[in-house]
Amino acid sequence: MPHSKKTIFRRAPLWAATLLIALTCGAVGIEAAFGQEAGGYMPTPTAAKPEAFPALPEPVTKGMSQAEIAQVRRGEYLTAAADCMPCHTAPGAKPFSGGLSFVTPFGTLYSPNITPAKTTGIGKWTPRQFYNALHYGVSPGSSLGVFPKYLYPAMPYTSYAKLTRPDVMAIKAYLDAIPAVHAPHAPNRLGFPFNIRAMLLGWRIMFFSTAPVHYKKDWSPAVRNGAYLAEALGHCSECHSPRNLLFAIKSGDTLAGAQILGEPWYAPNISSSKTYGVGGWSRKDLVDYLHEGGNMNRGSAFGPMQSVVDYSLSQLPRQDVDDLAAYLQTATPPRENPVKKVALAPGELAQGKALYDDNCAACHQADGKGVKDVFPNLAGNDAVTNGPSDNVIGIVLGGMIPWHANGPAMPAFGSMLNDAQIAAIANYVRTAWGNKGVTDADAAKVLGIRASTPPHDIALADADYLDLPPIASAAARRMNCPLLTKDLVSPGHGTMEIMQGVTPATLGNRTRMLVAAIRKAYPDITQKRMAEFLTAAYCPVVAQERGLSLGEKKKAIQRFLSEAASMDTAARKGS
Known part of the structure; x- marks a missing residue:
């Protein structure tokens, strides 16, 4: 699933930017490349340490009627399911006060304050204005004095447009009931012509739709609920689907897996495919992964997905996550995305085994089975074998925050091992112990990923930190x-x-x-x-x-x- 908060789209080829402008503007420019959600590319912030974000603030419901309290509580649930807080909370800041930076090749965006502060937040927004923001991607005010003030698709209105009006109003009710925080919005720093919001119109015409979730007649209530969670609230396809030249999702490849642009992380295939997706998982394993962060059968969530589990899916009732899993496993089109194998140097797998024994086996064990509730298994771990080797390489390079409360953080080996050694380890663990991963890592690939993977103890993307x-x-x-x-x-x-x-x-x-x-x-x-x-x-x-x-x-x-x-x-x- 998508998320976190800072997966950074760092830069695109000049020809791609030119094509964007030519096709969508006809005049000056476009800012549509900033969406991670349907149609656009949203730069997702980097997965933060567990203490980076506080819990959802408790709403103040004193003096409300029972109906109003019920609406606020529904909004609290929806806000967690939509994973709003991590993107609207800079590390160390108060919940929903904004200030998180999204670094893009066209400049830097900062998330706004969405607390009920009247001068710096959304305290003066009317219900209609709030609905327009989530459903149509339009903020109060105007651009160039004529055009609506289009929101950058870094705000995933492209998926939130599928939310029902009552649910949008429930989210507003919850945000209106949390403590107001005075936190002025940091000005976006976008270069011309990307600072002209009106130029989003062209991209919106081509790719943005306000159609609701499409339910099939034979879907059970559980699958229907799972579809709503996946497509409208969780917006899973936005990270897990490949995109075209204009950063729009390829409609025939939804959930087929995709590289998160500018980051080492690969969002794997989560379609119903039994070979490449999650169709072959047991329901319990998938729910454990989504709700608990993983188990010793299929491995653990990490990177941006760990943030999604920590701050969104784990906060939902397990039954809802079971509905989500049912939708992914039974109702999504199966997608196939084989990985291209690279030729290995003579003795590379043997070298990989020796390096693994020296650097990894003490924790993950010589047989790759790990230690329950402490060190995740690598044998039989789909996070290790699914898709290309990017995730394995990224973790070895930059380390990983603890996957379980009882376990330590994995150290970063990027400063201790060279590119060829890390490639050898990746190829070894993806094929050892019966793992069916493809040997696709080489030194050049590691070098490319290294540039976007500073060690974990460095603030990865936020200049303020x-x-x-x-x-x-x-x-x-x-x-x-x-x-x-x-x-x-x-x-x-x-x-x-x-x-x-x-x-x-x-x-x-x-x-x-x-x-x-x-x-x-x-x-x-x-x-x-x-x-x-x-x-x-x-x-x-x-x-x-x-x-x-x-x-x-x-x-x-x-x-x-x-x-x-x-x-x-x-x-x-x-x-």
Whole structure:
């Protein structure tokens, strides 16, 4: 299922952007590439740590009638099912107060405050205005003084349009009853012509529909409920379906699985296909995965999907999630999407086994069966074998938050293993112990994923939470390492730790990771500022080197900056 909150669409080829403009505008530009939902591509924020988001706020119902309280409670349920809070809550902020950044190739969007604050939230919105926003994707006000103020499809109105009017009003009733938070909306930073909302009209004409969920006559009430949860509220197809050149879902491939653009994560096939999808799963295994986060039969949810489980599906009654599973397994068209196999170097699987034994077996066990409620199994895990190897590579590179309350977080190996080694591990675990995955990983693929997978202890996409603290050591001061200004410092993360313990063998990998983290957090960063960040990270390392003169240390920093600049240029050209 989709989500989370920050899967970032970083950049698209120039020809694709040109085609978008040519086909949808005829005049100036289009901003439709910002939707992850039906028809558009919504940049989903990166999966956050469990403590990043609070629980849904308790509504204030004092003085309400029983009917009004019932409507508010229905709205609370719907808000959880639609997974609204993570996208409308920046890490550390109050629920629904907005401020989360969505980095796109056309600029940065910030989610708005949807608390009932009258000046900075939606406290003054009428029921009609709220309905228009969710159903038609139109906000109060106008664009260019003539056109409606079209919402960017980063807000998934393209799926929420399928919600019934009573349910939309219930969501409003709940949001009206939660505490108001004064939090002004951070201005979007979009370049011309993508800052012209009126130009969304062309894309809307081609791809946006307000049609309700289409129910088949022979569907049971459970399947009908599952369809509503999947298509209108959960908007599952928006991450799990491939898209065309204009980022519209390919109607003949819904739920067939798709790469989440600009991120290492692959949203797998969740159609009813027994070979490639979830049609062959037992109902219990699928419900465990969606509601509990996984089990030792089919593996566990991770990445953006773990956020969906944590903040949405796990909050619903298990019966509703069973209905969702029934819809996916019995009512969706089966889709087939075989993965193309790559030729392996001689001895690569043997190398992969040796690397697995050295780095992975202590937790996941030599037989890949893991440890119940602590370390997930890799043997028989569809998350490991379904689709391409992107998810395995992404987890090995960047680590993973705990999949179970009793388990530790998986460490990031991106700074310890090179691209060929990670590819070998991925190919091994996808084919060992009876796993039927395809060996499709190679060093080039890992390198491409590495650029979008900083280590887990770095704030992955939100510049406000990137931690680059000032250098305080005496050795660094003697080296004249530049101190970062206070406005670039935020507590709570350890970005500088990426260079701790670096060796000549790991310097290249760690540099790529640091460059990717900085570039992702600051898409418009200047070369001068990038050099300052890099110097601040590497200077303390060189300062502690023994046997080097001050002049040699300065030359080492210059070589490092030159190589890092080349990596940054190559990464941007390849994106």
